[in-house]
Each structure stands twice: as structure tokens, then as C-alpha cells.
Amino acid sequence: MKKYWIKDQIVYPTYIKSLLYISYRETYEVLDIIKELGILEYNFEIYCSKCEKFQDFKILRSLNEFPEKLYCESGHKLDPLKDTVLIYRVIKDE
Numbered sequence: 001m002k003k004y005w006i007k008d009q010i011v012y013p014t015y016i017k018s019l020l021y022i023s024y025r026e027t028y029e030v031l032d033i034i035k036e037l038g039i040l041e042y043n044f045e046i047y048c049s050k051c052e053k054f055q056d057f058k059i060l061r062s063l064n065e066f067p068e069k070l071y072c073e074s075g076h077k078l079d080p081l082k083d084t085v086l087i088y089r090v091i092k093d094e
């Protein structure tokens with residue numbers, strides 16, 4: 001799988017899950033192993049848990065980048081822990 005990945009590519013667990021027919025827990029376990037190898041890092045995508053919708057906002061490389069005040073398009077105040085989805089970024093070319 002690795003050879004299809006290029007640096008800075010975003011890896012979505014939902015995509016990997018559908019590719020491998022495994023559970024979410026297993027998907028994150030696999031991706032965490034690849035992360036431990038230094039090939040992936042954690043990134044975060046902003047997702048309003050109330051609207052159940054991804055927000056049109058740049059991908060965060062760390063939760064520290066989460067703006068102090070951020071609202072979804074329906075006006076819900078977004079929280080860095082509740083309203084983000086863990087994704088992965090390729091940080092190394094194989």
C-alpha cells in the first residue's frame with residue numbers, strides 16, 4: 001500500500017477501512033503502526049459533531065492550530081476535542 005502514498009498526501013481512515021474490510025479500531029491500529037514507522041503523522045479535520053458535517057476549513061497539523069473561536073456554518077461553537085476527526089498525513093516518501 002505504501003508505494004501509492006506520496007509526501008503530504010492525506011490518508012483518510014474511512015478510505016483505508018473500506019479498502020481493507022476491517023473495523024475502525026483495526027484501521028486506526030494499522031495506521032498507528034505505520035505512524036510509528038515514521039511514515040505518517042496525525043492530522044485533524046474539523047467536523048461539527050452536532051451537524052455531523054465536515055467543515056470547509058484547512059486540515060490542522062496539530063490541535064494547537066485549532067482557532068480559539070470557531071463556529072460551523074449553522075453557528076455551533078466547535079471544540080478541538082469533540083469536533084475534529086483524526087486523519088493521517090504522509091510525511092515521508094517511500
Ligand SMILES: [Zn+2]
Pocket residue numbers: 048049050051052072073074075076
Ligand atoms: Zn454545526
